[in-house]
Amino acid sequence: MSDHPTRRKVAINIISANIFALILGGVAGVVFAIAFFRLQPDWFHRSISSVADIFWFLLAMVLGIPIHEGIHGLTWGLVNKGGFRHVSFGVIWKYLTPYCHYSEPMTRGRYIAGALMPCLILSIIPAVASLFNGNIFWLIFGIIYISTAAGDLWMTWLMLKEPKDAMFLDHPSEAGFYVIEKADK
Numbered sequence: 698m699s700d701h702p703t704r705r706k707v708a709i710n711i712i713s714a715n716i717f718a719l720i721l722g723g724v725a726g727v728v729f730a731i732a733f734f735r736l737q738p739d740w741f742h743r744s745i746s747s748v749a750d751i752f753w754f755l756l757a758m759v760l761g762i763p764i765h766e767g768i769h770g771l772t773w774g775l776v777n778k779g780g781f782r783h784v785s786f787g788v789i790w791k792y793l794t795p796y797c798h799y800s801e802p803m804t805r806g807r808y809i810a811g812a813l814m815p816c817l818i819l820s821i822i823p824a825v826a827s828l829f830n831g832n833i834f835w836l837i838f839g840i841i842y843i844s845t846a847a848g849d850l851w852m853t854w855l856m857l858k859e860p861k862d863a864m865f866l867d868h869p870s871e872a873g874f875y876v877i878e879k880a881d882k
Contacts, residue, residue, distance in 0.1 A: 704866070707855055708873025711792045714848040722844030729824050729840055737831035754834040758841065762795060765815040765845055769797035773811035777803055789870070802864040802877055805856055812853050816846035848872050 733740065766786055774781035783800040799811065824839025826832075852874065856865060859876050866875040 703878050705876045706868065706873060707876060708868060708871045709848060709851055711789065711794060711872055714851060714872055717851060718844040718847035721847045722840060725843040726840045729836060732828055733836050736828050740831045740833050750834065754838070757838060761819055761838070761842055765819055765842065766795050766797040768815040768818055769811050772814040773799040773803070776807045776810050777801065798869050799867045800869070802866045805859070805861065805863065805865060808865045808874065809853050809856060812849045816843065816849060820846055
């Protein structure tokens with residue numbers, strides 16, 4: 698029996714993740730759109746009052762990409778003992794995919810907190826808020842950013858299948874992580 702922990706890679710294919718993102722965005726779009734148009738029949742008057750509204754929406758769409766990754770880093774930096782010195786950012790240029798990386802092992806709960814926080818803040822909250830405020834830009838923003846969280850959701854689902862006491866190390870160059878399990882006793 699070994700005294701050293703084992704390390705096993707779990708990764709998702711970027712192309713498959715992008716296909717999943719399109720499907721997830723489509724399903725979320727249908728569900729939220731049905732709710733939105735039933736709850737907000739006069740949405741147009743609440744959404745577009747000037748050309749500036751369209752400008753701010755487009756700016757938010759562009760800034761949402763680095764903000765998504767920043768939320769990963771902020772959350773992981775706050776919930777892990779190693780703090781922000783282990784957070785780094787980059788782009789997988791082959792797939793035009795930005796990423797945030799945390800270079801120290803984390804518990805499952807801490808990893809998932811950082812993985813899901815952008816989905817909550819940039820997707821769920823704006824989409825649900827649009828159902829109450831009638832702003833279609835919030836609805837569109839939320840649906841699009843649900844799609845951007847598809848890889849994070851998929852990796853969280855994979856992580857939930859792993860042993861509860863395992864530690865997780867974010868993969869530095871792929872959409873995935875290493876599972877670090879304790880040595881056999």
